[in-house]
Amino acid sequence: MRFVFFLLLFLVPSSAISIEENLTSLENLFIEKRCITCHVVGRGKFVGPDLYNALDKYSEEEILQWIKNPQSIYKKYSKMPINDGYPPMPYLNVDSFEAKRLLDYLKRTKDLVRKNSRVRISGTIKNFSDNKLLDSQEVQLEYVMADKVKNIKKQITNDGNFIFDNLIGNIAYRIKIFYDGIEYSTDKFYFLPREHNKSVDLTVYDSTQEIKNLKVNSSHLIISYDEDSESLVIAEIINVENQSRNIFIGSNNFTDKVRKINSYALFSGIENLDFPHRSKETFIVSMVNVIDTLPMPPGDRRIVLTYAKKLSLFSTTISKVFLNDISNLTIIVPENKLSFSISGLEYIKKEADIKELVDNQYSTYSISNITKGQEIKLTFTKYDLFFNTKTMIGIIFILFIVGIFLFKRFKET
Numbered sequence: 001m002r003f004v005f006f007l008l009l010f011l012v013p014s015s016a017i018s019i020e021e022n023l024t025s026l027e028n029l030f031i032e033k034r035c036i037t038c039h040v041v042g043r044g045k046f047v048g049p050d051l052y053n054a055l056d057k058y059s060e061e062e063i064l065q066w067i068k069n070p071q072s073i074y075k076k077y078s079k080m081p082i083n084d085g086y087p088p089m090p091y092l093n094v095d096s097f098e099a100k101r102l103l104d105y106l107k108r109t110k111d112l113v114r115k116n117s118r119v120r121i122s123g124t125i126k127n128f129s130d131n132k133l134l135d136s137q138e139v140q141l142e143y144v145m146a147d148k149v150k151n152i153k154k155q156i157t158n159d160g161n162f163i164f165d166n167l168i169g170n171i172a173y174r175i176k177i178f179y180d181g182i183e184y185s186t187d188k189f190y191f192l193p194r195e196h197n198k199s200v201d202l203t204v205y206d207s208t209q210e211i212k213n214l215k216v217n218s219s220h221l222i223i224s225y226d227e228d229s230e231s232l233v234i235a236e237i238i239n240v241e242n243q244s245r246n247i248f249i250g251s252n253n254f255t256d257k258v259r260k261i262n263s264y265a266l267f268s269g270i271e272n273l274d275f276p277h278r279s280k281e282t283f284i285v286s287m288v289n290v291i292d293t294l295p296m297p298p299g300d301r302r303i304v305l306t307y308a309k310k311l312s313l314f315s316t317t318i319s320k321v322f323l324n325d326i327s328n329l330t331i332i333v334p335e336n337k338l339s340f341s342i343s344g345l346e347y348i349k350k351e352a353d354i355k356e357l358v359d360n361q362y363s364t365y366s367i368s369n370i371t372k373g374q375e376i377k378l379t380f381t382k383y384d385l386f387f388n389t390k391t392m393i394g395i396i397f398i399l400f401i402v403g404i405f406l407f408k409r410f411k412e413t
């Protein structure tokens with residue numbers, strides 16, 4: 001008895017933090033570190049083994065090793081994988097403190113879960129366009145394991161509701177519905193060990209092909225100058241809004257395989273075009289424009305393009321003809337590095353009023369109410385033209401040739 005008492009006293013300081021930490025924040029760590037995508041506790045095997053018995057199989061030190069660095073376990077047992085029929089567990093970048101919290105989580109969860117308990121997914125399908133619940137629609141439940149669909153269940157909505165009950169808890173799920181020619185799908189979702197019910201509400205829309213509801217509210221060109229490559233690096237941000245209550249599916253023919261939602265003009269002769277916020281496959285890219293191919297639900301969408309333009313020795317002009325009306329275009333230029341001018345459109349110039357950019361001496365140019373078909377030309381000149389080494393060598397070389405020429409003439413006379 002005395003020994004136990006002593007041991008408890010000894011343990012209290014190190015576990016005091018974890019006892020106080022609430023279970024939800026530990027659950028969030030279990031999600032954040034992606035354990036949830038491979039493990040359940042008490043509901044059977046998933047991508048990795050059920051962690052219910054892990055505490056009986058390994059010492060706490062070993063569990064921490066599994067979490068922090070699975071390779072060290074593989075080394076220790078000279079075996080990989082440890083459990084037959086599973087892939088090796090990947091390294092997950094968990095630090096020591098987080099690993100302790102996850103161990104704590106496993107210990108506490110074990111006492112809280114009902115073994116092999118089943119789960120339930122219920123929800124509604126609502127049509128945003130008319131604000132009604134959708135009756136008699138087929139809802140599809142996909143069972144997903146490591147990105148493969150393992151099983152599908154279907155159900156017809158009843159007054160817009162669906163319930164999938166008595167489901168296994170050691171798999172990921174996804175809900176899908178096809179409505180008015182468009183597929184809607186949730187992301188994959190998982191059940192936490194303590195969780196038994198999930199409610200999933202999906203919103204769908206009636207479709208429209210009326211392009212007049214699409215408005216480009218604003219567009220930003222954020223320009224910087226990369227001295228090493230002597231190039232402009234431009235980020236273009238386009239804020240477009242679908243002002244209707246329907247999903248815009250493109251005004252092109254339905255028989256076209258790809259939907260063309262809207263096109264946006266590109267400046268001439270740019271390089272390294274990239275889309276940092278979305279996969280390139282969702283755009284059709286040509287020399288003169290990019291076409292967005294993702295159907296557009298009501299509300300705002302932001303399209304971000306980045307590209308570069310190499311500056312030529314003297315001055316460089318890029319131009320484009322707008323394919324949309326644009327309420328407001330703002331151009332941000334580092335004028336301490338480049339001289340800059342706009343032709344084709346009227347603008348208002350301001351010294352940088354952007355807090356984050358003040359230090360770099362940026363100027364902003366705003367242009368209002370651009371209409372489709374108008375052209376803009378931007379001209380850039382490097383300030384260091386007469387001071388950079390290339391031009392200096394060039395000038396010295398020319399002076400040298402001229403000198404020789406004059407010298408010869410002088411000798412002849």
Ligand code: HEC
Nearest residue numbers: 033034035038047048049054066081082083086087088089
């Ligand atoms: C990509 C999937 C994946 C992720 C993410 C993952 N694991 Fe694993 N885990 C596995 C697999 C697979 C094994 C079995 C490997 C083996 O036997 O060699 C395993 C084994 C384990 C074991 C030993 C289980 C046993 O019974 O032998 C523990 C403990 C463990 N994982 C905890 C975690 C924790 C905690 C996290 C989150 C930080 C996590 N795992 C994240 C796939 C994963």
